Amino acid sequence: xxxxxxxxxxxxxxxxxxxxxxxxxxxxxxxxxxxxxxxxxxxxxxxxxxxxxxxxxxxxxx
Amino acid sequence: xxxxxxxxxxxxxxxxxxxxxxxxxxxxxxxxxxxxxxxxxxxxxxxxxxxxxxxxxxxxxxxxxxxxxxxxxxxxxxxxxxxxxxxxxxxxxxxxxxxxxxxxxxxxxxxxxxxxxxxxxxxxxxxxxxxxxxxxxxxxxxxxxxxxxxxxxxxxxxxxxxxxxxxxxxxxxxxxxxxxxxxxxxxxxxxxxxxxxxxxxxxxxxxxxxxxxxxxxxxxxxxxxxxxxxxxxxxxxxxxxxxxxxxxxxxxxxxxxxxxxxxxxxxxxxxxxxxxxxxxxxxxxxxxxxxxxxxxxxxxxxxxxxxxxxxxxxxxxxxxxxxxxxxxxxxxxxxxxxxxxxxxxxxxxxxxxxxxxxxxxxxxxxxxxxxxxxxxxxxxxxxxxxxxxxxxxxxxxxxxxxxxxxxxxxxxxxxxxxxxxxxxxxxxxxxxxxxxxxxxxxxxxxxxxxxxxxxxxxxxxxxxxxxxxxxxxxxxxxxxxxxxxxxxxxxxxxxxxxxxx
Numbered sequence: 001x002x003x004x005x006x007x008x009x010x011x012x013x014x015x016x017x018x019x020x021x022x023x024x025x026x027x028x029x030x031x032x033x034x035x036x037x038x039x040x041x042x043x044x045x046x047x048x049x050x051x052x053x054x055x056x057x058x059x060x061x062x
Numbered sequence: 063x064x065x066x067x068x069x070x071x072x073x074x075x076x077x078x079x080x081x082x083x084x085x086x087x088x089x090x091x092x093x094x095x096x097x098x099x100x101x102x103x104x105x106x107x108x109x110x111x112x113x114x115x116x117x118x119x120x121x122x123x124x125x126x127x128x129x130x131x132x133x134x135x136x137x138x139x140x141x142x143x144x145x146x147x148x149x150x151x152x153x154x155x156x157x158x159x160x161x162x163x164x165x166x167x168x169x170x171x172x173x174x175x176x177x178x179x180x181x182x183x184x185x186x187x188x189x190x191x192x193x194x195x196x197x198x199x200x201x202x203x204x205x206x207x208x209x210x211x212x213x214x215x216x217x218x219x220x221x222x223x224x225x226x227x228x229x230x231x232x233x234x235x236x237x238x239x240x241x242x243x244x245x246x247x248x249x250x251x252x253x254x255x256x257x258x259x260x261x262x263x264x265x266x267x268x269x270x271x272x273x274x275x276x277x278x279x280x281x282x283x284x285x286x287x288x289x290x291x292x293x294x295x296x297x298x299x300x301x302x303x304x305x306x307x308x309x310x311x312x313x314x315x316x317x318x319x320x321x322x323x324x325x326x327x328x329x330x331x332x333x334x335x336x337x338x339x340x341x342x343x344x345x346x347x348x349x350x351x352x353x354x355x356x357x358x359x360x361x362x363x364x365x366x367x368x369x370x371x372x373x374x375x376x377x378x379x380x381x382x383x384x385x386x387x388x389x390x391x392x393x394x395x396x397x398x399x400x401x402x403x404x405x406x407x408x409x410x411x412x413x414x415x416x417x418x419x420x421x422x423x424x425x426x427x428x429x430x431x432x433x434x435x436x437x438x439x440x441x442x443x444x445x446x447x448x449x450x451x452x453x454x455x456x457x458x459x460x461x462x463x464x465x466x467x468x469x470x471x472x473x474x475x476x477x478x479x480x481x482x483x484x485x486x487x488x489x490x491x492x493x494x495x496x497x498x499x500x501x502x503x504x505x506x507x508x509x510x511x512x513x514x515x516x517x518x519x520x521x522x523x524x525x526x527x528x529x530x531x532x533x534x535x536x537x538x539x540x541x542x543x544x545x546x547x548x549x550x551x552x553x554x555x556x557x558x559x560x561x562x563x
Binding site: 003004005006009010011012013014016017018019020022025026027028029030031032033034035036037038039040041042044045046047048049050052053054056057058059 | 063065066069070100101102104160204205206207209211321337339341351352353355361362363364456458480482484487488489490491492493494496498499502503504505511512514515516518519520521522523524526529532533536537540541542
C-alpha cells in the first residue's frame with residue numbers, strides 16, 4: 001500500500017505535513033500533522049493582560 | 063485584545079470599531095489576493111506551458127474576460143513570456159522553481175496559463191502598493207502595531223500631520239479604489255476563467271461539511287457583539303436550512319492524538335478556559351520517513367479542536383456558506399452569480415473549487431464594503447469625535463481580582479478565538495484556538511478526522527511522486543500553521559520532500 005508523505009507543504013505559512021494512503025489512484029486515508037510546537041500559551045502565563053495582544057499576534061498576523 | 067476587553071467588560075469607542083473594521087478589511091483583501099495568486103494559483107496554472115502561448119491569442123482571451131488595461135495588449139503578454147523564457151533558459155526558475163510542471167492534472171491551455179502568470183506578477187505589484195494602506199493604519203503587516211486594550215493607539219487629529227487626518231482618509235480611499243478595481247477586473251475574471259477548466263474539482267475535497275463563523279465587521283462596540291456585517295453561525299452536515307447560534311462554550315480541544323499531556327486524561331476534551339499546554343512528544347526521532355499514525359498513536363502538534371463534539375471547517379467558505387444560508391443580500395447575490403457563471407449548483411460550494419471560489423467572492427464583498435468604512439470614519443471625525451480608546455479600565459487597580467474572557471475574530475483564514483483567565487491582575491491561563499489549527503486538526507478520541515484530513519479522502523492521485531492534487535486541496539484551506547521560518551537549505555533553495563513507500 002503506497003503512503004505519500006508531503007513535508008513540508010510549501011506556499012503556506014508555517015509547517016504542515018501530510019501523509020496519505022493511496023489505493024487505486026485515490027486517497028483512502030490521510031493524516032495532517034503540525035510539525036512545530038507553538039508554546040505561546042506558556043510564554044503568556046504570569047504576564048500583564050494588556051501586553052497579551054502584542055505577544056499573540058506574533059503567532060500569526062492573519 | 064478582544065478577550066481582555068471582554069474579561070474586563072470594556073466597550074470601545076466608535077473610531078476604534080471603525081478603524082478595526084478597516085484594518086480587518088484591508089488585511090482580508092491583501093491576504094486573499096496573495097493566497098490566490100502567489101500561494102494557490104500555481105496549483106492550477108502550469109508556468110512552463112505558458113511558454114507555448116501565442117501572445118496575441120492571450121490578449122484576445124484576456125480582453126474577452128476583462129477590460130483591465132494590460133489585458134488587450136499582445137506586447138505586454140509577449141514581454142511576460144520573454145521574461146519567463148529567460149528564467150527557464152537560465153535554468154533558474156526563481157519563484158517558479160519546484161513546481162510539478164507538465165503534470166497531467168494541469169488543464170489550462172497555454173494562453174490561459176500565460177494570462178495567469180502575467181497576473182501573478184501584477185498581483186505582486188498590487189499587493190506591494192495596497193499594503194501601504196495597512197502601513198498607514200497598522201504601522202506594518204502582518205502584526206499591526208496600533209492596537210490597544212480599549213481601542214486603538216492611532217491618534218486622530220485633523221490639524222496634525224502626525225495623526226489620522228483628511229489626507230489619510232484620501233489616501234485610504236485611493237488604495238481602496240485600487241483594490242476594488244484589481245479584484246473586479248483581475249481576480250474575479252481570472253478565478254472564473256481558471257475555474258471553468260476545473261469543474262471536476264467541484265466534486266472533490268468536500269471535507270467535514272460542518273462550518274463555523276464567529277461573525278466579523280462589528281456594527282456596535284460591545285465585546286463579542288453579534289451585531290456584525292458577515293454573520294456568525296454553525297452549520298452541521300452541509301444543511302443550509304439550519305443555522306445554529308454560536309456558543310463559545312461548545313468549543314473544545316483534546317489531545318488523544320496530539321503531542322500533549324492533559325492532567326485529567328488525553329481523551330477528555332477541555333474548554334479553552336481550562337486548557338492545558340503540556341508538551342509530550344512521542345513521535346519518532348529525526349530523521350524519520352513516516353510518522354506512526356496507527357491505532358491511537360499521537361502524530362501532531364495541533365490539538366484536535368472540535369465544536370459541539372464535531373470537527374468544523376473555518377475560513378472564507380464557512381463564512382460564505384453561513385452568509386448564503388442566512389440570506390445575506392450581497393453575499394447571496396455574488397455567490398449565485400459565480401455559481402451561475404460556472405453552471406453549477408450550491409452543492410458545488412462543498413469542494414476544493416468551492417473553497418477557492420468562496421475566497422474570491424469574499425474578497426469582492428469586502429473590497430466593495432471597504433470604502434464605506436473609510437467614509438464612516440471620515441463622517442465620525444467630521445462630527446468632532448477624535449476618541450480612539452476607552453482607558454477607563456487601563457489601570458489594573460480598576461480590575462476585579464479574577465476575570466475570564468474570550469474574544470472572537472474572523473481572520474482572513476477563518477474563525478479565531480482567544481480565551482483568557484486573569485487572576486491577581488496577571489494572565490493565569492490563555493488559549494488561542496486559531497483557524498489553521500481548527501482546519502488542520504488531527505483525529506480525536508472518537509477517531510473523527512480533522513477537516514484537512516477528511517477533505518483529502520477520495521482525491522484522485524495521477525502521479526504518486528508528484529501529489530499535486532493533495533496540494534490543491536490543502537492549499538484551498540489556506541493553511542496557516544504559525545508564521546514561521548520555512549525549510550531552506552544552505553543555498554536558499556526550498557526543500558520539499560515527497561516520499562512514496
